[in-house]
Amino acid sequence: xxxxxxxxxxxxxxxxxxxxxxxxxxxxxxxxxxxxxxxxxxxxxxxxxxxxxxxxxxxxxxxxxxxxxxxxxxxxxxxxxxxxxxxxxxxxxxxxxxxxxxxxxxxxxxxxxxxxxxxxxxxxxxxxxxxxxxxxxxxxxxxxxxxxxxxxxxxxxxxxxxxxxxxxxxxxxxxxxxxxxxxxxxxxxxxxxxxxxxxxxxxxxxxxxxxxxxxxxxxxxxxxxxxxxxxxxxxxxxxxxxxxxxxxxxxxxxxxxxxx
Amino acid sequence: xxxxxxxxxxxxxxxxxxxxxxxxxxxxxxxxxxxxxxxxxxxxxxxxxxxxxxxxxxxxxxxxxxxxxxxxxxxxxxxxxxxxxxxxxxxxxxxxxxxxxxxxxxxxxxxxxxxxxxxxxxxxxxxx
Numbered sequence: 001x002x003x004x005x006x007x008x009x010x011x012x013x014x015x016x017x018x019x020x021x022x023x024x025x026x027x028x029x030x031x032x033x034x035x036x037x038x039x040x041x042x043x044x045x046x047x048x049x050x051x052x053x054x055x056x057x058x059x060x061x062x063x064x065x066x067x068x069x070x071x072x073x074x075x076x077x078x079x080x081x082x083x084x085x086x087x088x089x090x091x092x093x094x095x096x097x098x099x100x101x102x103x104x105x106x107x108x109x110x111x112x113x114x115x116x117x118x119x120x121x122x123x124x125x126x127x128x129x130x131x132x133x134x135x136x137x138x139x140x141x142x143x144x145x146x147x148x149x150x151x152x153x154x155x156x157x158x159x160x161x162x163x164x165x166x167x168x169x170x171x172x173x174x175x176x177x178x179x180x181x182x183x184x185x186x187x188x189x190x191x192x193x194x195x196x197x198x199x200x201x202x203x204x205x206x207x208x209x210x211x212x213x214x215x216x217x218x219x220x221x222x223x224x225x226x227x228x229x230x231x232x233x234x235x236x237x238x239x240x241x242x243x244x245x246x247x248x249x250x251x252x253x254x255x256x257x258x259x260x
Numbered sequence: 261x262x263x264x265x266x267x268x269x270x271x272x273x274x275x276x277x278x279x280x281x282x283x284x285x286x287x288x289x290x291x292x293x294x295x296x297x298x299x300x301x302x303x304x305x306x307x308x309x310x311x312x313x314x315x316x317x318x319x320x321x322x323x324x325x326x327x328x329x330x331x332x333x334x335x336x337x338x339x340x341x342x343x344x345x346x347x348x349x350x351x352x353x354x355x356x357x358x359x360x361x362x363x364x365x366x367x368x369x370x371x372x373x374x375x376x377x378x379x380x381x382x383x384x385x386x387x388x
Contacts, residue, residue, distance in 0.1 A: 134266035186349050189269065221275040222348065226283055229345070255280045 015044035018070050026052035028104070030062060032074065033114040035121050043121070045112075046071075059111065060088055060099035063125075075124040083239060086174030089116055090125050096176035098239045116179040118188065132175050135192050139200040139218070144211035161207035168202035168247060170240055171195065177234035177244050183227045191227035192219075194234035194244035201247035204254065220255055228252075282341060289338035296331045316382055325383035332375030340368035 015034055020027045028050045035043035048066050055062045060078055067074045077087040081100045088099040091114040093107050104111065119127035149155060178184050178193030192200070200219060204212045219225045225248070234244040262269075303324070307314055318324055343364050351357045 130266040131270065134270040137267050138270045183349065190272070192270075217277060218275050220277050220279055222279040222282065224275060226279040227349070252280075252283060256284055259280050259284075 009042060011042055013042045013044045015046035017047040018049060020049035021051055024049075024051040028052040028055055028062070028111070029109070030066070030111045030113065032063075032066075032112075032125070034074075034124050036073075036123060037121075055104060057103055057105070058100055059092055059102045059104055059107075059113070062104060062111070063088075063099060063113075075126055077126055084172060086172035089174035089176045089239075091115065091117055096180045096237045098174060098176070101239055116175055118179055118185040119175075127175075127179075129175060131188060132178060132193070132195070133173075135178075135196040136173060136199055139192070139196050139203070139215070140211070141199045141203060143203070143206065143209055144214075145208065146210050155208045157207050165202050165206050167242055168198055168205075171198055171202075171242055172240060174239060176237045176239055180233040180237045181228075182231060182233070183229055187223060187227050190223035192224050194228070194248065197225065197228070197251065198242065198244040198247045201251055204251065216251070216255055216258065219251060225251060225255075282344075286338065286341040286345075289334050289341065292330075292334050293338060296327065296334060299327060300331055319379065319382045320385060322383075325379050328379045329376050332379065333372055336368050336372035336375065340365060343368070 012033065030048045030050065031045050032048065033043060034046050048070055050062065050065065050070075055065055058081075060081055063074065063076055063078070067076075076090070076099070078100065079085040079087045081088075083098050083101040086098070089096060090099055092099065092102055093112055096116055099113075113125065115121050115125045115127045119129065119132070122128050143155075145155070173195060175195060177198075178188075178195045181194055183191055184193045197219070200215055203209050204215050209215075228245075228248045230245060230249065232245045235242075235246070238244065303318075307318055319328065344361060347357060347360045347364060351360050
C-alpha cells in the first residue's frame with residue numbers, strides 16, 4: 001500500500017545551531033536539511049544564523065556564504081547562477097525553485113531549504129536524478145526523420161513552426177515540476193512525469209520530426225501518461241514559466257483524435 | 261539491490277498502448293451524469309411527499325424508470341473508472357493491485373445489477 005509516513009531512517013531530527021557572529025544587528029535564520037550517508041545517522045535540520053547584511057541577494061548567495069564561512073561540509077549543486085543550468089533546484093520554503101533566481105527578500109523572515117521532494121538523497125541538498133534523466137532519455141529527445149537531409153540546406157521550419165516549439169524547448173530539466181507532482185511521488189517508477197512529457201510534446205509538435213506516431217505509441221499507457229490527473233503543480237512551480245500541464249493535455253487530445 | 265540501468269528500468273516492458281478509452285469514457289460518463297443528476301434531484305424534490313406509495317408511483321413511470329436505470333448504470337460505470345485510478349495510484353505491488361482492481365470491478369457490477377433490478381421490480385409493479 002501507499003506509504004504516508006516516512007520510513008524510520010528518513011525522519012528528520014533536530015540539528016545543530018550555528019549562532020550569528022557577535023555584533024550582528026539583523027539576523028537571518030536559515031534552516032537546512034542535512035544528510036550524510038556515511039554517518040549512518042538520520043537526516044537533521046541545521047540552523048544557521050547569519051548577518052543579513054553579509055548575505056547576497058539570492059538564496060544561492062546565502063548557501064555559498066554558509067559553505068565558505070560557516071560549514072564547508074554543506075553540499076549542494078550549483079553552476080551558472082543565472083537560471084539556465086537547472087542545477088540548484090531545491091525546495092525553498094515549501095516550493096521547488098532555483099536557489100539562484102529566488103531572492104531572499106521575497107521569502108518569509110526564516111528560510112527553510114530541503115532537497116527536491118520524493119527523490120533518494122545523495123547528500124544534503126543533492127538528490128539522485130538518475131531515474132529522472134532516464135525518463136527524459138526514454139522519450140528519445142532528438143530529431144527522428146525518414147526524409148533524407150536536403151543536399152543544399154538544413155531542414156527548414158517556418159517562423160510559426162519554430163514558435164510552437166520555442167517555449168517547450170526552453171526547459172532546463174531542473175526537475176522542479178516532476179518532483180512537485182503528487183502523481184510522480186507515488187508512481188515515479190512508471191509515470192514519466194511532467195518534464196519528460198513536456199520534452200516528448202516538444203518533439204511530437206516539431207514540424208521537422210517524422211516519428212510523431214511512434215512517440216505517441218510509446219506514451220499511450222495508463223501509467224506513463226495517464227497518471228497525470230491535471231493537478232497543475234508542474235506549471236505552478238516551473239522557474240522558466242513553461243506549461244507542462246498544457247503540454248500533457250495536448251498529448252491526451254492528440255491521442256484521442258487518433259482514435260476517433 | 262539491482263544493477264539494471266536506470267533507462268532499462270524506465271523502458272521496462274514497454275507501453276500498454278491503451279488508456280485513451282478509459283480517459284475518454286470517464287469524461288463522457290461525467291458529462292452524462294450532469295443532466296441525469298440534475299433531473300434526479302429536481303424530480304425527487306418536486307414529489308408532493310416521500311411516502312412509500314408516492315415514490316413507487318413515481319418510479320413506475322416509464323420515463324422515470326428509464327432515466328433511473330441510466331443513472332444507476334452511468335454512476336456505477338463512472339465510479340468504477342474513478343476508483344480504478346485511485347487504486348492504481350496508491351496500491352503498489354502487482355498482486356495486491358490486481359486483487360483490488362478485480363474486487364472493485366465485481367462490487368461495481370453487483371451494485372449496478374442490483375440497482376437496475378430494483379428499478380425494474382418496482383416499475384413492473386411487483387408487490388414490495
